[in-house]
Amino acid sequence: MIATPLSGPDAVPVEMVSLKRIAQRADRLAVILSWALWPMAIGVGWLNDNLLVALIGGVVLALLATFIGTALRGTLFSRLVLSTLLIGWAGLLIQLGAGETEYHFSVFVLMSALLAWRDIRPILMGAAAAATHHILFNYLQENNLFGVVVFHHPGWDMVLFHALFVVAQTAMLLVIARQMAADARSASEVAELAAQINQQAGYLTLRADTQQSATPFARTFSTTLGTMHGTLHQVSDGVALLLTESDSILARNAALSTRTDEQAQALEVAASAMTEISIAASLTRDKAQSARQLAGETRAVATRGEENIQSAMRSMEKISEESRRVKIILELIDGIAFQTNILSLNASVEAARAGNQGRGFAVVASEVRNLAMRSESAAREIRQLMDASAISTEHGSVQVEHAAQTMREIHSSISGLSQLVTELSEMSEQQNLSIEQIQQSINSIDHSVHHNVQHVAETLQVAQQQQQQANALKQAIALFRLG
Template sequence: MKRWLNQISIRAKLGILTLVGLGGLLLIAMFFVYEQYEQSFAQRQAEVRHAVETASGVLAWAEQQEANGSWSRLEAQAMASAAVAKMRYGHGEYFWINDLEGITVMHPIQPELQGQGGDAVRDVNGVLVMMEAARIGRSTSGQGFFNYVWAKPGKTEPVGKISYVQKFAPWGWVVSSGLYVDDLHDDFLANVVKVALGLGLMLLLMGWIAYAISTSIVRGVQRAIQVIDVMANGDLSRPIHVKGRDEISVLLKMLGHMQTQLASVVLSVRQGSESVASASGQIAQGNQDLSARTESQASSLEETAASMEELGSTVRHNADNARQANQLAQGASSIAAQGGVVVAQVVETIRNIHEDSSKMADIIGVIDGIAFQTNILALNAAVEAARAGEQGRGFAVVASEVRALAQRSAVAAKEIKALIDTSMGRVQAGTAQADHAGQTMQEVVQSIERVRDLMSEISAASQEQSEGVNQIGEAVTNMDQATQQNAALVEEMAAAATSLHDQAHDLVSAVAVFQLAASTANTIPPSTTAPSAALPAPQGSVWQRF
């Protein structure tokens, strides 16, 4: 759709818009006209239905009289038929009655139809009016509408008519009546003609308005195209005069403003390109000087990187030696700790011996006491044996032997006690010496641990120093690589500056195509930007500057 719209002119687009709008109005108008026709037709149906219901009410009243016994059925039917035959509504519309077989019971306009079958009355289209009414009466609802055509006074041809049928079940009758609907059709056609005439006049008016609007838009667009074509050809000196306040006039004003701004830009570009051509040459010379200094700096960084590599190797060697010394110190500390544990065990063993010797001394004391008491008992036994005389002589001999044995036990106990006292003195001296050796070994272990800690710190510091030297070496290497890249970039910048110089000359030639008004050229001052001077060459070593 969008592509198709881009292929047609503005005048055609406005014409399509007008036709679409009129088509929409036509649909809306026809909808309302048809809706009015439907409402009128529904009112006509309601009118005939109410009339037939009224006539059915008369039959119901007569049937009630029959049920009350006031009339017989024949009398009630005769009275009801006569009353319905005289009933009129609307513009003289009437009712007729037939039974469920289509036989006419009463027809006020054509009484000769009374008693005739349903096929006696048909319209020009062949519709059997009485039979259609009887069919609706025999239906489930017993009521409804049907259409047919019938002669109408004042008309040369039959016209459309709508009838309503309602069954009166007690007597098996069907009450019907019809209304002409030809006037509704005439009104509908008249309204359609009015709508068509109104839309035709509106089409002419809107067509003329659309033509006038499209002509105004097309002329403005054509003028804008001409202005743009002149500007595209490089002529920016022609002034643009605008009259009007519509969007095309605003577009032309914006084109005039754009022309002024473009002329200013072209003049600025022309002056700036000359300055760029001059400055780009100086930039190229400065880049060449910078390239030379960058290469010298890169050479110094390579030498520095080699020196840092040698220093890193030396530091790594020192770190390895410190690490080995630390391992040896850790081994010595472990051996000293084991010696301290052995000495502590020896001290503990000597203490146990001393305690056991003390216990043996106590036991010897107990034995000495037992020997002393045994001697006393032996002495007492000898005294008692002497008193007994001849009878206690054998007992005295035994007592003497026991006494001698007790004396020898006491002497042996004293000798053993003396030996134990001597051993305890020596054990005490050994315990003191073992305690002193344990303290000395503990001090040795602590000293070796301090040496191990110092060697660990030295090893860690050497490792950190090695890593620091490696990082410095990597940094110097990275700086060397960056300097090499900078040298390459400087060379590229020099080539770019040369290319910029050439492009600036090309730009000067390109903007020379535009024709500028004298007033525009005088309103923009020339560029006064001074080109920057090249940096001086470095003095001394590049490493010192670094």
């Protein structure tokens, strides 16, 4: 809500509550009261067969009051004269009422009317006029001069009796008038402060109090205005600072919103990439598990090949052992053939010595020698074959040993490869778990970033509302001029 300036009929001009203005209004009221008392005087005169005095005396008092209240309006002289004329109206009514006690009440009524000036001097003047009237008219009545009447039963006792009441009323009226004058001065000083506040149409001007007020209320009001001036000055400075900070907050929030959006987009890209990496890691893990299984199978095959080579080596050793045994047998056969050949030669010699009788035995001996030679030749060929076979067997044993060494190396390599594949599979599983954790973290960060985006949007909206409120408060404070 924007405050509206105090102007127009609601604003109280300073002259309406100044002492001079009060005096002018009281003068006008005295004139009006004088003309209002004239019909009353005519009525009293008519009732008491004294209409001419009522007409002449009323016209004189009313015209004098009108002249003084118009020509000298607002002056001390006018209020003193008008207060005397009002008491004169009381004297006229007492004269017209033949001194009846009831008409003396008009003195007290008109004395109370003197409070309109909020000044003790008209009251004192009125009290003096009433005292003079009672003393002078009592003297004239007692001496039957000029037909004057003031009391129904004249005498100084009546003068003193009435004087007591007039003095008592005057004392009370003086106290009341003094208080009313103090209130009027307070109102006047406050009105002057209000005039300073409303000196510029449409705005309220607040300045530090440079003029010391006389009345306590005005001083309090002035102090309040000074405090309000300081407070509003601080509020104005605070609003200006708040607007500056609000603009800065809006700028920073806008930049933060842009960066947050960029982070959100980057996180979306990272999340997509991590999803692809997770898929690739899963495939790698599966491939690693397959490779580990294949490496295990290969190691098993290599183990079986090594076992087969070991068996072949044992077979080759067995063959070599049997070849040596065959050589021994062949040497035995060769020895037998040699002995048989010698025996056949001896038999041929003996058959030759026997002549014709040994001819058949010579044939047998010749066949035996042929058989021995053939056996020796066969044994020699078998020995040659066995030697070649032994060389081949020895060479095969060396090759088998080399193959066994190679298989052992292959087995060792396959074992190392299997260990590496196993470690790779374990690392792949660990990497997959880490990727899943990273993906969960990215999802959490993405959720936080989206939440931050929403929070930044809400903060931006609040900052805009704060800026609008600060602008509204600035417009409201703009009603005040703090110069």
